[in-house]
Every structure is written in structure tokens, then in C-alpha cells.
Amino acid sequence: MQTGKLPVLLFCSLVMLGCGQQKKNSDPERPNIVIIMADDMGYSDIGCYGGEIHTPNLDHLAAEGIRFTQFYNCARCCPTRASLMTGMYQHRVGLARNGQNLSQEVPTLAEVLQENGYSTGMAGKWHLSRTQAVRPASEQLKWMAHQVDYGPFAPPETYPSSRGFEEHWGVIWGVVNYFDPFSLVHNQEPITEVPADFYITDFITDKSVELIDRFSGKEKPFFLYVAHTAPHWPLHALPEDLERYQGAYEGGWEKLRTDRYSRQLEMGLLDTVHYLLPENSSGKTWAECEEKETEANHMEAHAAMVDRLDQGVGRIIRKLEEKGELDNTLILFLADNGASYERGYPPGFDRPGFTRDGTPIDYEPAEPGPETTWGYLGSAWASAANTPWRYWKKESFEGGIHTPLVVCWPGGLKGKEGTLNHGVGHVMDILPTCLQVAGIDYPDVFRGNQLSRPDGKSMIPLINGEVSATSDTLYWEHEGGRAIRIGNWKIAALEGGPWELFDLSKDRTEVHDLSGIYPERVSKMNAAWEEWAVQMGVLERE
Template sequence: MAEQPNIILILADDMGFADLGCTGSEISTPHIDSLAANGALLTSMYNCARCCPTRASLLTGLYPHSAGVGHMGADLGTPAYQGFLRSDSATIAEHLRPAGYRTLMSGKWHVAGDFEPRNVDSWRVGDVDHPTPRQRGFDRFYGILDGATHFFSPHYMLEDDSRVQVFPDDFYFTDAITDKAIGMIEESVADDAPFFLYLAHTAPHWPLHAHPEDIARYDGVYSAGWDAIRTARHETMNDMGLFASNWEISRRDEDVHPWSAEKNTDWEARKMATYAAMVDRMDQSIGRLVAALKRLGQFDNTLILFLSDNGGCAEFMAEDGWAKFFPDKTHDGRQIVMGNRPDVMPGDALTYQSYDKPWANVSNAPFRLFKHYVHEGGISTPLVAHWPKGIRPDGARHAPCHVADVLPTILEAAGVPYQKEVGGHAIQPCEGESFLPLLKGGDWARSQPIFFEHEGNAAVRAGRFKLVRQHSADWELYDMEVDRTELHDLAGRGGRQERDLVAQYQDWAQKVGVEDWDRQLPKLLKAWGLQSVDG
């Protein structure tokens, strides 16, 4: 057998389709852009619209409901919604480790049940319903277990099985997880073992935290406002010939006012500048990782995959909303000003803000809607793939793929079989399909439709057609080859094709255990101790 490749899977958090230089952005991402230019860029990769459902699907090759994370971390009472990885699923690490791979993870886990960030002493880390990466096939782990953290002062981190409680003055999460990942790789190379690294970023997920020098690089860039930036990104995409067709850009979201009506322009521009700085720093860290691979002689035979877990996030960081779930003091006792306040500029350790819907609309250009939703803005991510020994640089590929397809693709590249039993548990058949032939430049198309469901938002993509609806709304139908921005609804005119898509979705939803969201929502609010929740 040929020498097995190393594999690095890099996941960004809440980064929209248009936030990379190679997809039309003004944000500086030269290292990711270089990987795309010298590898492959998939323009129709789909995620699951939200952080942990995507991570569960990505890690297991199953739809999120089949993996146990049909919603988020709260246990809503059924196997599809238990909130942590099911025992009849197996992670990429659990498949690769029996074949001799060192299995390494650095970053955000978020497939291990619910945690209360303000009450870390109550956490039951390592219980059956709160498994750590080390319990799901990873030899090494450094990072966080829940869904978000303070970039300068994390509330709870683990290194392998021990809690990290001391942080240097220059600590920054994006830098730290990359440094640890490089160290893990160095250990594996010293032992002459192939490695699988899962580098799971929290950038650019809120809170908006970045190094001052990175923010300064974007000073004044966003003073033109969200309308101008969004239009410029779309025009750049079209000039690049990014997609198979130059689709019309979706209209500004109906909840977003024009930039000309914005009163706090300096604050708004600073929010987007900080967000851009977070993406920029993530790209810098990927550059350091690539440099380490070259130094160690591992670059040419390492398959690198980069993508995002959902579209840009429209959540508003109100003091009495999402912000109230997180600690309001740093680890050294300094008070944090929580929430999106125009009198507080974001970016440093004593702030906790989000970039909000208008800028998320920019991140997701040219598509509609955001994280949470299964219209294209919520589920579309570019996938960058690079492997000098295995992939021929040949421009963009446009065939639709799903994050569940990543696991079988990795296993095929490594020459490793899909495990049918792990830890005494029979493993469900893989629901993803390897797209390695697509990466190698061949003709490839998924044999099965792609399905989506999150909080009652639902869709099915089969060939050129997509059936989609928001929770409690009517089905919409789009021809994605001529209208991927979902502006011209064909519902009611699709005939047998439309009826077949509805039937296929209903069959899939029953098979994987999708529950009516109106019945699930009260359970979630009770679990969170809420009557309602923003975002």
C-alpha cells in the first residue's frame, strides 16, 4: 500500500460563504487562498445550518439526527435529539485510529451535551452524556467542550483530561489551538506515525475579540457600510467566475435598514473590522500550520480540508440575551461589559459583542438568510481542499456535497475501511458519499439527495432542484442551476418533481427521527430555564 496521507480537517465557526479572498472578500486570507489556488475549491458544499449539528455530521458521516444532535446540546428526549454523539455512531478518529493514525484534536468540541458557562463547577465532564474527544477516539485534545468562549480568557478548557486554569498574558484562543496542534503534529512525525488533526476554530464566532494590530489593518475599510461592501463582494465573485453562473444577488434582508439610515456608523464599522481581524488571524494561524508541515517534510502528502460550520450569524448579543449565559469577568477578575452597546467599541478583552444581522448579510452574499436557516445563506460554505500528492489543481468544482460526505472522503483517501463496530456497539451505515473523485478532477455527482432540518427549517436538494421552507411556512421550490440565490419561487409549478421532493423529505424525516419543532421548543426552553430566547 502507498504511504498513507496525513489528514488535517480545519473548521471555521460562523464564517459566511463570502468571507474569504478566494470567494470575493476584501478580508486578507492569503494562506487559505493559496491552498484553494493550488488545490480545489468546492462551491456547493453544504453544512447543517448550526454549530453542533454540523460538527456531529462532519465527524460521523451521518445526518445530525442520526448522530444524536438533531438540535443542539440539550437532551430533548429522543435519540435524534439527545444532544451528544450516539454510541451507534463513530467519529473519524474512531475509524482512523485502528489503522495506525495518531488522532489529534485542537479547538471546539461541542458535541457533548449542554453546559452552563456561568457555572463550570456543575459540569459533568466525561459522563456518558458529556463525552470528551478522548472518549471518542482522539489520542490528544486541547480546547473547549461547549460552543463559544472568551478568546482572551476562556471559562473552561481541557488539555487531554486535565482542566487548564492558567493562561499567559498574551493568550488568544486562535493562536493557542494552532500552537498546540503544531506541537501534536511534531510528536506524531517524531514517532513516524501518520496523523489526523481536527483543528476546530471558534473564530469568527462571537464574541468579537481580536488583536489590536489585526483590527488596525481594517481601520476605515468598512466605513462605506454594509450595502457597498455586499455589492462589492458580489461583483468580485462575478469577475472571478466563482460560480457556474453569475446569479443575481439577493435583496438586502428585510430586517436590515440601509447604511445611509445608520446612526452609529463608527461602531458598526468597528464591529465588522473586528470580525475581519478574527478571520485574518485564523488565516495567519493556518499559514503557520502550513509552514510547520513544510518544515517537517509533511506538506506534500497531507490532505488539508477547510470549511465552515454554518453561514454568517445574525444573533444579536444583547446583555439579557445570549450574553447572559456567559461569565461577565475575566479569569483575573476584570469586569466585562456584556452586550452590543454603541458606546463601547468591540475587540478587547473587556467587551462581549456580536456583528449582528446587517454584517451577516454581507458574509453570506449573494445568498438569503443566515445561520439557523436552511436557505443558502445558512448552509453554504466553500470547501478548500489541498493535497499535492493526491489532488490536481483544476479550478472550482460545483457539484453539491454535504458535510456528511467528508468522513467517507477521508477514509477513501487514507485507504481505511468504515468500521461496523466500535466499543462493542454496532455502527449505523454511513449516510455520506465520498467526493474524492471530484477532488481528483473527475466527474462526480451524489447518488442520493441531501436533506436538512433545523428548528423546523427544512430542505431537500436533489440534482438541480431544491425544496425549502422556513419553520411554519409553505414549501418553496428553486432551480439551483439558474437561481441559487433563491429569488424565483417555482412552488406550485413543479408538478411531479415537486411532489416527489416533498415525499422524499417526509420519508427521510421519519427515518432519522425529526420531531415537530413546535413540540420540541417548549422542552428546549424548559431545559434552558427560559420562556423565550433571542436569536
């Protein structure tokens, strides 16, 4: 149901829309919404969060908008995407683990917006459908190399085009060859051939720009979800992007981490009192590294992939400007989890062993980048990419669950340009926020099912400075990693490991474990986490 009411205190500047050259849709107080998600990107990779990678377009959005310093995701690809799409903890909607179907009993953000008059489109990675390999394994490898056809890549009723998106150009599975991707579709139709110069990051940008062109011609607002695969492994990058970073990482991961930390301090993102810089979580040192050139080449490829993503963001911004839509478009940029520690996975399941023409793929490349290589970033570089936090993707420590969040809305965030917001938010807050700015109530019923309210809360009070957190208590669990944050106190644990306790008001980077000093606090917080875990189906009630 559309309420037609907007948060007036923050968005009073909307009354000025249309006074200049910007085009108006039929209801100028209902903004277009563009969500751009990076995949396995480190917290400090982009320039406006301390990175040396060339990201002028994301930096521009930050200069014109808000950077959040305490925004959380769900530590892994599918869980975060499920939470983004539904406003719920991922466990409630079928995605406690990767590779499952998103619940059909809860609406997606696209479905709610579409029902209330928005055009809806998506370009990129879905990864919210059950992905199941065929047998034997040799046939799965052929399927991924486009040498055989085993039909739909997942249940078609779970594809984006069945979950509220009028148009979807992208991939259903989570891992792809960037030059010839498996599970590439237009809506429910497989795209079986790609041109020789195909590169999926550019494809996602191309289709995003096309959708803006198409939707801008309609007399209603639009929602566009741009879900990049970059910079998730494999480390596939274009030669011209690789060239820009040649030699950039010869100093190693320790130097990268301290350099980024210094820039974060200069930017005011951090301070030296509350954000001590922990050692690299991998325990590896550059001095002891025996393959320095090869390792540096891997980080160069990662940087090149982020660079190309940013180039695409620039094209999207320019298209919005060209169509007169930029002022009334709310843009959010974030990542699904921290940089990936993963390395060493052999061919199988979602990793091809050879290309379409049968050329073998090298899984231990000295120079990753081309289609015939399959490189991984690895834990040491991941720890540097996640500066200043500990750990990485999958874990419930800050390095796994922290994401940059840039929010830009030129016509709706007047006076907020270039600001930092230190409030606490979560990816599940994005759905309620988008609905509030669109003047839409969350539905009571969906497909005959009575709905409970989303777990997430609108970020408007956080943006207005009325609250310091959207929720007083946040919970995490993924593959045994777990955490709970209550106010500024947090406990976190690795899979099978003990709880560590941190006072985030004094120790944002989780350097000082206080569990031995305050065992009663740990016990109370553990009890709260276990109660939540029972509700989520993670634990059984005793």
C-alpha cells in the first residue's frame, strides 16, 4: 500500500526538484532507487575508504553523499543478498547457507516496489536460487564450459524475473568465468553465446545503462539492482586495467595495510585511540613470502577488477545525468561481505576445469587475469583489503561483516554532502528505508501468507541523527561463526572457538578480548544469542 508520505525533516529539499533541468517522473516525491553491490570487496579497497585503487566515481558519490562507518552485512554472499532483498535475517527466508532458494513466502524489495508502481530491473548476480551440480562430476565440468546443456540452472520460479524484476540480465549461480559465464540469462532464457570481447563487469554496466534508458521513458519511478560479480574470484581482469596496477603491490600486504590505515586516519574515518591496527589476521609476513612477484600479481588483478567496477559506476551516473534522473535518484553502494580469504579450491561444482573450447584452466597462475587462469586473493591480501578490521569473508568479526556504505541522493540529501555517519546499521535496514522514502507500507499479506514485520528498521532516523543505531541488538551466524552486538558490547567467535568479548566504544578493531574480565557479561550475551539462534533454527531448544 502506498502511503504517499515521506520523511519530511530530512527530505524537505525535494520541493526544489524540477526547478532546474532535471526531468521529473509522474510523482517527483517518489525517488528512483539504485542499489549497487560489490562482491567480496574489501572494506578499504575504494578510495573514499582509504584505498589506493582508482575509484573516482565512487569517491564522487561519497563526496556528494554520506559514508557510513558502522554498517554491517551477513558475512557471506547469499545470506547478505537474502537480507537485502527481504529486510529479514537470512535464516528466516531460507538462506542460512549458500546455494538455497529464497523463501517464496516473503516478498522481495522488487515485488513490493513493483506492486506499488515502480518499474523494476536487475543486472548481475542473483545467487538466491538452489544451485545443484549434475552427476557425474565430469558432466558438471562440461556444463560449466557450455559443452552440454542440462536445462534450467535452478528452479525458474526462483529466478529474479519471477521475484519482482521486470527485466533481469545476469547470472543465476554465484561463481562465473568473467569472459564466458555459466548460468547467464535474460529473464528465464539462457544466453548461450557471448561475443569474443565479453567481460561480465562491462555486461552488467551495459545492461544497467540500457535499463535506465528504458525506464526513464516511463512516467513512473524505477528500482535498479546492480549486482556485480567483481571482485569475487576468479581473478579475471582486462589487460588495460591490469597495466594500471603493475608494480603497485611489490611492498607486500603489511605495507598495504599500514598505508591504508594512514589514509583512513587522514580522512577522519578512524582515530588512533579507538581503532588500533591489529596484525595481519593471516599470520603471514611479506619477508617470509617466497613468491612475492606472484602474490603481488594477485593483488594487482583484484585492484584491476575493482577499478573496472568503478568505471561502470561512472557510466551509470552519467546516464542518470543524461536522462535528467540523477537529482531524484537514491543511490546506495555496498559490498556483500569482506574480502575473501579463500584460495586453493580445485575445479568442481561452480569452478570449471576448462574453457568452452577445451583449453585447460590454470588454478595456480603466476599471473592471474586471463580466462585460462583461476586465481584467488588469499588470506594475507584479504586481511590487508579489510583494513583496519580483523579477519575476512565468512567470519562474524568486523572484517567479515563490515561493509562500506555510500548513500547519495543529490535532490534528497541536501546538507549531507561529504559527511560521515558513525551510526550502526545493517543490510536488512535497506528494504525498510527504501519503502519509507517511496512512501510505501510493508504489506500485511503476501501470496496468501500473513507477514510479520521486517527485522530491519528504516535508516531515516539514523541519517537524521535521531538515533545512534537502527537496532540496539544485532545477531550473526554463518557456518559456525557467530556474534551478537548489544549496544557497544560485542561477542564473536570463529567456528568451534570460544567467545571473545569487546567493548566497541573503546576498541572498534577488536584487539582486546575482555571475556576473561567480564565472564558474566559473556554468559548473558551468549544466552541472548542462543535464544535468537533457536528462533532462527540454528539451535534446537533443549
